[in-house]
Amino acid sequence: MTTPDPAPTTVAGLLRALRRPAVTVAVAAVSMLAVVGVGQTRVTAVPPVDDAPRVEPVASTTLVCPVTTATSALISTVIAGVAELDGVSTGVATLADLTTRTAASDPLLISKPGQTVARVFREKSGPAQLARATGSFAAGFGADQVIRSGVGATRGLGAAPCSRPVTDTWLVGGGTTVGRLTQVLLVNDDDSPAQVDLLVYGPKGPVDAPGGAGIVLPASSRRQVRLDTLAPGLAVAAVHVVTRNGRVGVTGLDQQSNGLIPLGMSLLPPTTPSTTVVIPNIPAPVRTARLSLISPDGDASASLTLLTGDGPIVPSGLAQVVLPAGRVVTVDLTPALVHSASGLRITSTAPVAGAVEVRTGDGTDLKEMDSAAGTPLLNAPGIVAGLRRGITHRIDVAAPTAQAVVRMELYVPGTTGAVWAQSVTVPGGATRRIVVPVTTLAASSFVVVTPVSGGPVYAGREVSEAGARGPMIALAPIYPTRATTSVPVAVSVPGSSVR
């Protein structure tokens, strides 16, 4: 604790000096401050660690397609394709029957980018289809399912993308009144059984549906559950699909008829509750448009904004919708809709799930219906496969908050590069609808919608077929592909499980 005296004559002299009280105090104070002062100059920040997540291309993508229902009048088609995007070079993509992985299967193979494969089910329902891509093919991979019936009580058109299996999702729409058949199509693509609960909600809140609890799907199996067997008499329903074990691919199939007079058919895409829900693809003109909303967790207050081609419109009288917890609330949007297609933005105080059911067909035309549900944000290219001539394909892009630019490209197998491309600028709060000029006859073209710049965009599509007795329409969301994923930095901290 001694500090050197500037000029010590002898050690003894130094020690004598140290014994003087004032000197001792000074030495102690100076030593103390010196120690801290030296420390203060050595303060360094904790060395930064590289913990930014890396972005890596995904190694595989698996999509399940449950819609393989077929009768003498009903045809289901499953189409998968690998778009010729940048970086999509090598890999394998297959469309195969859902069988146990050890059993032999008969896959349809895509070995080079730009190809599509399709499997069509006629007369008889087939096994669910598993669309899988590995390597860089995973980045450009998309699969769609279309169901169509030209005649009879089932007349109608439905389309939905194949989706990734999930553990928790919602189907909004459909009903269990007389003449209406809503089914939940479930697929377990794992090698072990899955157990699913279907929780049904109606206009009066949760419905006691014991038949929906503990539905077991054996390994690699598909199952179709009729909603009217669980909870009959619901004019409008919402189903919460939640797995106890495993995960499932989910799609809803909604058919309605009045005796032998068809009223339409639609595929219900799964949707996830959120405080901001955007439904970009409400077509026009339509006979009726009905919005169904449910707030599962608690009472909510939702406000609606129509995203028209001319900008946002708040429908009169619908600025605020009160959503009691667990009740399916329907809102008639028909008076608010103008004669152009529009999107709908719902902002809510609590997470809500919603879907719009539109009906067409007036006068002599046969009636048709379809549903558009809340769509995930398009933050990566969205791929739609299986376009063919004879059917009108329209892409709806909504930019709910700020102006955004998206690029649309049409690919046709056998040609190099996009045969059609267009950049679309969507003003904030507006929706743009683009008709895709499909020229190929076979269901083999595909369109890629890529967000380029600007605010968040949501995309959906409308498929319409001009039938002899009136048009048939189908609405479907466009999901972003998972081309890349962010790989977080993982660190091993023993004992961290406690905290």
Place this chain on the structure above:
Amino acid sequence: MVTDVPPAVPEDPLGRLRRLGDEVREITADLPGGSDDVTGLLEPRTGAAVAATDPGADVIEDEDDAGLTDDLDELPPRRHRVTAVVVAHDGARWLPAALTALARSTRRPDRVVAVDTGSLDTTPDLLVRAERVGLVDRVVTVARDTGFGAAVAAALATSSGTAVDADPELVGWAWLLHDDSAPAATALEALLHHADHVRTAEIIGAKLRGWRNQDVLVEIGVTVARSGNRVTGLERRELDQGQHDGVGDVLSVSSAGMLVRRDVWDELGGFDPSLPMFRDDVDFCWRARSAGHRVVVASTAVVHHREAATHGRRPVDAGSPRHPDRPARIDRVSAIHLMRSHASGLRGPYVTFRLLIGSLVRAVGLLVAKAPQQARDEWGAFLDSVRDRTGLRVSRSRVAAAAALPEAVPESDVRTLLAPRGTQARHVLETFADLVAGRDVSDPSRSVLDSTSDDPDGWYADDRRPSRLRRAFRRPGVLLVLTLLLLALVGERGLFGDGVLLGGALIPAPEGASDLWASYTTAWHEVGPGSPADAPAWLAPLSGLAFLLRGSASSAVDLVLLGLVPIAGLTSYLALRGLVSHVWVRVWAAATYATLPAVTGAISGGRIGTAVSIALLPWLARSCVRLVGVGRPSSWRRAAGTALLLAVVASFTPVVWLVAAALAVVAGLTVVRDLAGRLRLLATVLLPVALLVPWSLRLFREPALLWLEPGLVGPTDRHLQPYDVLLLRPGGVGSTPLWLGVGLLVAALVPLGLRGGRRVPVVAWCVGLVALAFGVVQSVLHVQVAALPDPVSPWPGVATAVWGGALIVASAVALDGLPGRLAGASFGWRQPAAAAITVLLLLAPIGALGMLVLGVDGPLARGSRDVLPAYVGAEMRTTDRPRSLVLSRGADDRLIYDLLSAPQPQLGDVDVAGPASTSAVITSLVSRLAAGLGADEVEALATHGIRYVVLGDARAAGDPLVESLDSQPGLRRVSARDGAAVWQLVPTSSRAQVIDPPEAVAAGTVAMRVARAVPTVPDDPRTPPSVATTVAAGVDGRTLVLSEAIDSRWTWTVDGSAVTSTSPTVAGGDPATDPSIQQVGLVSSSVPVTISFDGSSRSTWLWAQGAVLLLVALLALPSRRVEDDDDSDAFEDAPDAADVAVGPDQGGTSA
């Protein structure tokens, strides 16, 4: 001198006494060693003193003890003839007093015969002169080695056969006295009164009291324990307040003052010559009891006894013992002889065996107590006794003869008078408890001399004092600890209840102390992918504490953390004893220390290392101060004790060892100037290194650990600055505001600026500055620990505690001297300054306590050990021994994972974890898994034995991590508790498995991993797994994989021959191989395989550690107390007698 009727009262008592006193003074005037103060025995007592000390004369008439009397009150007194026999052996120092006292007797013996057993001092001359003045009637001289019994027999022989003896009306008595026993004036009168009163009593003993401390009871009847030790039934230094009066029948009475009827003496043949010195009286009375005679104590008869031979104040020559200078050994020989001679038939060998075991146990105990000479005596006594077969035979025949007499009673009746079983054990326990409680039973400051005989209040002082409990509650130290306890309980109110303490640096303690101990002893830790790291040494003392707390490890942690405030207060209060004189200053110092920010920070942060160190630091500091020779000379014992304490503290917080080493260098250069002292310092610093082997060797390999503590967690305050350390704040939650430390800092400087008495403050400052320096280093340092991926900033908790403790000591010294310095000074600037500093100093503990009472907040909480669903834990205990991966989200989008090999993480896991580099491959797999890349991560993790992935903080909906994992092929969501999500890996996952080579990937098909689990031998999930099975036939090119980190101590055999396992190569990986698993190739045919871990190398280290610990502990043990003479005093000069040890269990032996 023979008179027919003894005069009850002398005609002229005062005149006679004066004459006797003059004579004795004349006799003793030229004695060389006549320092024994005999005046107390000679001078007449006055007033209450007489009534209290010699109650005989007045009380005899009131004697009405139903137990004693034979209800023969109406019988007239008999006529007695008493022959007093005084046996002298080198007793010139005490003989004059004894003879004088005898002469003072109110009832003189009819005849006094003195026996000189060949004394070499002035005893013969004294006796001759005593005979000349008429104090003694006859002097008999016998050989020097004559035993006491033989001497008495020789004396009695001189008076037998006289005409008076033949008178049938006369009752003949022998009154045995030693040269160091002085009867009270009324002793004989009282004894004879009893003899008349209790006609059936043939042997009557006196109440023996001390010689120097005359109020101390020495004996009031005596019995023996089964070990042969004398049992008096008295407390050490018990004052005679009549509490034992009225005790009637006893097994035996001492030969000092024993009044025995002549016919009984003759019938039994007197004392056993085989017991020349010790236990002869017990043997005689035991035989008398067997023969049907009655032995009683007359508590009104008082004899003061010096017990000179017992306390080694003269050599024992009787019976020519081998070791005349070791009375303890002779006593033990006699004790063993006594018990063996009274055990006949089959009982003989049994008693001998029992005594053998007892002697061995005591000898070992004495060795441990560092009394080798006494241990040798103990064992030698047994051998001596066993060798003396002739003596035993003779003694047994005497016992048999007594039992054959017509009035004989069954032996079992006599044995009921032996000391109850367990008496000795209880005595030892009580003595030990006294020692532990710090009640120094031989504290000279509380001698009975303090309560003089002339001060009646003195005797009863204890009775008038408040009860012990009430006294305890009035002591400031007790009040302090209770207050701190209460406030701590209030502050920690949120930390009580069900579950275990966890959070911060604390991983929950396991169920039992044995689990903790097992994690210390095991060489392979089931943490992460398995770790061969040396377990930290602190696990050992913590397990020890847990064992003390009925085997509950969590109780040990609770005590350390939740009890820290009162414990720190207690230890610092005790450690300041002697340094700070004002008790309230001590209270302030202890309260301030117990509420330092480091204390509250340690509790909030769950830092048991700092907590234990803070609790022990005051004692360590005190021990270190003693080590450098302050207060009393240093010793090697002190060095060993300090090293032990330092080892315990350093095991929890190694930085204390660094501070101690630095201070040892400073001390070696300044205070300690001699070679031995410097060597002691060196030993104190180096011994902990040896004591903490093999962990200390790990510290050499991984010096970063020197700066850390259990839990390896840095400060919760990322912006800690050196000036925080200066102001005693180690950072993190639970710290008090900075300004609370300012007062302490300023006040601690004050004593340095005062003249005089600066030694303690200067030392405190030296210690504090060294600690401050280390604390500052800790605050600016970032160390890289192998087990953790990121650099860790050490927590300077202990350093600030040492620095704060030093400031407290300096301030306490200033406060202590404040009144004295201000007393004489006129009013000026000093008084206000002193007042200001006092207020500042008081603020620190009051403010800190106030904040404590508001509640301890921080990561520390009470929760469950279970981090996994029950079914996952159960599956991890099966023979597959699968692992679980627990994910959580850290700051900055980082994913933190904990690979669990055992279902419950436990205290010490992070300290024994292997290097992070071992699990690099797993880390990469985990991040890819969380990203949902969809490649082969799941299968690779299954190869690492992982079967479950748990996300503890899964969000209800829209959790991207949950969605990623949900979409990962091969991961299957399974049910979990609320708030958690659990996935099961679908591929086969087991700790040991046979994996087939990958199939050729056909176009469009998915490559299948085919694996088969190999069962491990069922065992505790925390022990390394072993495999002993036969692998069924399979395909070529398959491998047997064990998901344990590779280590040379894993032994594999395939088909009976040893093989070496290898780490698999990683295709294109950054580390070329994956050291977290090991594998060997297998042939396609069925083959027996074994895998096991050989942890014997650690056992060897632990045995070595145990040996060092034993050695140091023996060195550090206090030596056995050597002085145990209750009747000694500071003035007695005894150059001829080495003090001997007579343990409390040996009682006072009459001799």
